[in-house]
Amino acid sequence: MADDSTPSVNLSAPVGSVDLGALDDEGNPYEIWPCHDCLPWHAEVILVEGVVLVREWHAVDCPQFRDLVKN
Numbered sequence: 001m002a003d004d005s006t007p008s009v010n011l012s013a014p015v016g017s018v019d020l021g022a023l024d025d026e027g028n029p030y031e032i033w034p035c036h037d038c039l040p041w042h043a044e045v046i047l048v049e050g051v052v053l054v055r056e057w058h059a060v061d062c063p064q065f066r067d068l069v070k071n
C-alpha cells in the first residue's frame with residue numbers, strides 16, 4: 001500500500017474538509033463523484049442551520065481540494 005511517489009494523497013495523508021451545497025438554486029441535487037486525485041476522499045451529508053450541505057474530505061495536498069478552498 002505504500003506509494004512513495006504520492007505520499008501526500010495516500011490513505012494516511014492528513015485530510016481537510018470543505019462544505020459544498022447539496023442542491024442548486026432550483027433544488028436539484030448535485031452529483032458527487034469520488035475524487036480521482038486522492039485516496040482518503042469521503043463525504044458526509046450535514047445540516048447547518050436547516051441547510052443540507054455535503055462535506056467533502058480530501059487529502060490536504062489534493063489538487064482538487066486546493067482548487068475548492070482557494071477562493
Ligand SMILES: [Zn+2]
Nearest residue numbers: 035038058062
Ligand atoms: Zn481529493
